Amino acid sequence: MARQQRVTNLCNSLLQQAEAADGEELKAALKLIPFRDTSKANLQSKKPRDKKLCSSLEDTIRRSGLQDGMTISFHHAFRGGDLTVNLVMAQIAAMGFKNLTLASSSLAECHSPLIEHIRNGVVTKIYTSGLRGPLAEEISRGLLKEPVHVHSHGGRVNLVESGELSIDVAFLGVPACDEFGNANGFTGKACCGSLGYARVDAEYAKTVVLLTEELRPYPHHPLSICQDQVDLIIQIDRVGDADKIGADATRMTSNPRELLIARRAAEVIINSGYFKQGFSLQTGTGGASLAVVRFLENKMRSQNITAGFALGGITAAMVDLHEKGLIEKLLDVQSFDSGAAASLARNPNHVEISANQYANFTSKGASVDHLDVVILSALEIDTQFNINVLTGSDGVIRGASGGHCDTAAASKLSIIVAPLVRGRIPTIVEQVTTMITPGSSIDILVTDHGIAVNPARPELAEKLQKAGMQIVSINDLYQRALVLTGKPKPIEFTDRVVAVVRYRDGSVIDVVNQIKES
The missing domain is CATH 3.40.1080.10 (Glutaconate Coenzyme A-transferase)
Structure with a gap:
């Protein structure tokens, strides 16, 4: 009997057993399909070596599968010098997305453009470790309909692992990477150092997008974010201002x-x-x-x-x-x-x-x-x-x-x-x-x-x-x-909660109420 016929007979026999079996796991284990040969050129065309590289930020967002109501994330390794959040959010807003949950590991004064995205319904919920500047001022005055969830750095990982904070698309700015997505934060012009917060998003997000200033030859190393975690890559002019990391x-x-x-x-x-x-x-x-x-x-x-x-x-x-x-x-x-x-x-x-x-x-x-x-x-x-x-x-x-x-x-x-x-x-x-x-x-x-x-x-x-x-x-x-x-004169608050403070185990330790306008 020819090899192909023997393989086909085995797979057909297992398929019949699967149809009679109890339990989905057993059914799946019994369903085998015969190998079908094809040319090397056809195989490689299905997975081209540069398939992760995108032509524009708009192309990147479309290929990421982003939809209304999803959760997007960013890291804050650039602190007050971050340029990635505002760039990505402006493009997302221009493309008409609404009702997004923003899960940045922290937010700084430079992120004040988010105010308009909240007003326009692009962002309707936020998880973050901190808020500063005009964005924090406006949220304290009731800008966001839903309370911000303020977590600790360790607590954020706990929320992600538990499934409460399920990241659909992570947009991670890095100074340099290769065309497969190997990246670190200490190579390149925009050297930000450790990508410790980004590494969690790279591990858990359903889709991982790298925004990079510089494409290096493969394989780029040492690795903070690895090629098997990255889905898409877009090269942009600037991801962050490294000079502003050590400020304030x-x-x-x-x-x-x-x-x-x-x-x-x-x-x-x-x-x-x-x-x-x-x-x-x-x-x-x-x-x-x-x-x-x-x-x-x-x-x-x-x-x-x-x-x-x-x-x-x-x-x-x-x-x-x-x-x-x-x-x-x-x-x-x-x-x-x-x-x-x-x-x-x-x-x-x-x-x-x-x-x-x-x-x-x-x-x-x-x-x-x-x-x-x-x-x-x-x-x-x-x-x-x-x-x-x-x-x-x-x-x-x-x-x-x-x-x-x-x-x-x-x-x-x-x-x-x-x-x-x-x-x-x-x-x-x-x-x-x-x-x-x-x-x-x-x-x-x-x-x-x-x-x-x-x-x-x-x-x-x-x-x-x-x-x-x-x-x-x-x-x-x-x-x-x-x-x-x-x-001091007591601060006057309204009854409306603008932020929920989460302890490191996920429990609620306090709330922040909207300040009362005089």
């Missing part, structure tokens, strides 16, 4: 008050019991928080201590300590400045990690669970140590959840650094306007007027006092702030 919240400070707070925070770390060989640390955004590493260097040298790793948003200051041999490894989910971005390309122990590896509550292995010390900033902290990093003293959204609650909960020692007052506005309040991180996750507050230790950590207070450091109660700091500023 991620700047290195020269402010004397912030440097004083940073010095005190470093002293707290040194005397906490966690400052020992192989310790790990992370600094959040904010001038004082980022400056702490400056003041640790001399003590690390004098006590012959090296850190095992630094985590999170990596800065040039951390790179400097790494290259001096004082920090062994850098685990980078987002590069906070050009120095950190460039380091990824040259330092083998500067390691890019995804947001899932960084801080996902349900991850099989999140790096925050190995973190010893984290230094974080705050817009407000109340007498129960609850933290607000989202809304300002006027009730307007002007910040981001970020990795605040992720790192505070998982670290062995969480330190908040903040001035007692900002202008005539107290930082220490009776009750925070919006809770992002619960006080149960916070260990120590360091201000320019004193240091307060959470009563739940008496052993920390004892260690600091034995080292000669003066400790005050958070209520004393609150009263001191009132003496300086007086009691």
Whole structure:
């Protein structure tokens, strides 16, 4: 019997068994089809080597299968220098799409053009870690019909994995890639560093689109995003302004008050019991928080201590300590400045990690669970140590959840650094306007007027006092702030909710109400 006939007989026999079988999985397993030969040219014509490359952004969006009501995503590695969101959204709006859910890992001041897309019904729902600038102002005043879902960096991955946030099309800006989609963030003119947030979207989105400034020869490496994750590629003039990555919240400070707070925070770390060989640390955004590493260097040298790793948003200051041999490894989910971005390309122990590896509550292995010390900033902290990093003293959204609650909960020692007052506005309040991180996750507050230790950590207070450091109660700091500023007039809100704050496990920890117009 000829080979083809034997194959056909087998497949027909299995097909008959499949029709009589119980269970869809068994039916599928029994349904085999005979091989049909065709020419190599025909085979290759079905999968041309350049099939991912698109001729225009409009062509890209059409080929992505985008439809009304779908969810689209972006990453924020370029921070305030991002150019991808506005470019893509303008084209999507021009093509007439409506009722989209926007799931950007965070949004910045540069994204104010989204206001018109919301007004015109292009975007009707938003998931994000943060909002700033005119967009945040308008949303705080009720621009969006549905409340924004504000999540942490780790919490976003949890929402994606759970299926609540199901990404249909991810539009991911990268400095350079090859024609198959191999990409990283530290090669090319628009060097943004780690693509830790984009990697989650590349893994989970139904369709992945890369927008790139530069096409490199295949295979482009090292890989942050891999060829088997990418569906479409479009080359554009600019994806982002790398010079604006290290601005505002991620700047290195020269402010004397912030440097004083940073010095005190470093002293707290040194005397906490966690400052020992192989310790790990992370600094959040904010001038004082980022400056702490400056003041640790001399003590690390004098006590012959090296850190095992630094985590999170990596800065040039951390790179400097790494290259001096004082920090062994850098685990980078987002590069906070050009120095950190460039380091990824040259330092083998500067390691890019995804947001899932960084801080996902349900991850099989999140790096925050190995973190010893984290230094974080705050817009407000109340007498129960609850933290607000989202809304300002006027009730307007002007910040981001970020990795605040992720790192505070998982670290062995969480330190908040903040001035007692900002202008005539107290930082220490009776009750925070919006809770992002619960006080149960916070260990120590360091201000320019004193240091307060959470009563739940008496052993920390004892260690600091034995080292000669003066400790005050958070209520004393609150009263001191009132003496300086007086009691602020309560913010007036309407009953309408404009944002839902999601904790790292997906639960709702607070809501933001629309501010009442005077």
